[in-house]
Amino acid sequence: MDSRLDNAPCGYFSITDAGIIREVNQTLLNMLQHDNPELAGLHVESVLSVTNKLLFHTYFYPHIQLYGQVNEMYMSLRTNSGGDVPVLLNGIRRTRDGESRIDIVVVEMRKRIEHEKDVLQTKVKLQELYQATNEANKRLELLNEEYERKQQELMLINSRLEAMATTDPLTGLRNRRYFQDHLTTLLAKHQDSGQPLSMLIIDIDHFKHINDTYGHPIGDIVLAKLAELLQSMSRETDIIARFGGEEFVAILPETGKEQAVDIAEALCRATAATPMDDYRITISLGVATAEVGETNGTLVKKADTALYASKSGGRNRVTHAGDL
Incomplete structure (x- = not known):
């Protein structure tokens, strides 16, 4: 870690989508009374109290999955000695070296706000339940059952958020990840059914x-x-996605070579004839039809080779891989 970040006037750590701490700077270690980077490799829950675990899972994770960042979240971190440090937390989700990371900046707060008081009161109530009599323990068991139910509901919400994460924000189409996952599924069906x-x-x-x-x-x-x-020209069964940059892809189930070429040529003509706001564009298309033993990689490569042929042949045209 860069020395300036390591000794920045605010705490910093990064976690994976699963909550595993990957990096932590010296400022945060000092704040939490840790002598060395022993937090790396632990789950983020290791620095959270029971109450703040609930807050983290019910607000932070869903919010950052949906919007990609969290700003001005007030909560408390747990020190190595078991104390609490009130903090202001900002987080942002990024992809580095092929892995999704959540970078979090922590600023210690000297004055507790009303929200933090509510959290502390909830913590006291939970501690009282743990220290109570057998009757209170039974009530605590019920509370734990309720907590498990809420966790299951949260997992369902997260799965819905994951579906939102497969949408390209600029175009509203499905993104490359969604395309690749569904191409795998549809290729397997193609191999089984012969369609x-x-x-x-x-x-x-x-x-x-x-x-x-x-x-x-x-x-x-x-x-x-x-x-x-x-999207307007696609069929209900087709999957249209943004592949990256200025490239789009379409999966055409139950569609053979001739029909796929007809669809591609219709898209090519419609694009040339349709104003894009005040601008006119043309597109080049590469078409490939799955064969026995086809994989994601081979089918995409064939379509890409056909696209290259369309580009090399003058653009604004359609090429099927089978004609090369």
């Missing part, structure tokens, strides 16, 4: 020129407008 399966890779011609000439905001408008057109 045809085709896919398209769609690339905007000279898109770099649009960005360089008119700016990225105009490029974003063109991407969004093309996404609307592709």
Whole structure:
């Protein structure tokens, strides 16, 4: 870790989506009374009280999965000696080296706010329940059962948020992750049933020129407008997704070579004839139809090779991999 970040005037740590701490700076270690980076590798719950675990799971995780960041969250961290440190917490979700990470900055708060008082009161009540008589222990068991039920509900909410995480925010189409997962599923069905399966890779011609000439905001408008057109012309069973940059993909279940080429050519013509706001574009398409023993990688590669042939052949055209 960079020495400036390690000794920054605020605490810092990063966790995985599963809650495992990967990095922690010296400032946070000092704040939590730890002498060395022993927190790395532990679960984030190791620095949270029971009450704050509930707060973290019911607010922080769902919010950062949905919006990608959390700002000004007030809570308490647990020190090595068992004490509490009131903090202001900001977090943001990023992908580094192929792994999703949540970076969290922690600022110690000297004055407790009303929200923190409520959390502390809840903590006291939980401690009283743990220290009570047999009757109170029975009540605590009921509380734990309720907590487990809420955890199950939370897992359901998180799964819904995960579905939202498979949507491209700019175009509203499915993203590359969703495409790859469903291509695997549909290829398996194709191998079992023998029903045809085709896919398209769609690339905007000279898109770099649009960005360089008119700016990225105009490029974003063109991407969004093309996404609307592709979605409007798709069938209910088709899956249209943004593959990355100016490339889109379409999975066409129960679609053979000739029908897939017809669909691709219709998209090519419609794009050339449809204004994208105040701009006109054309697209090049590569088409591939699955064969016996096909995999995600081989099918995508064939479609990509066909797209390259369309680009090399003059653009604004359709090429099927089987014709190469």
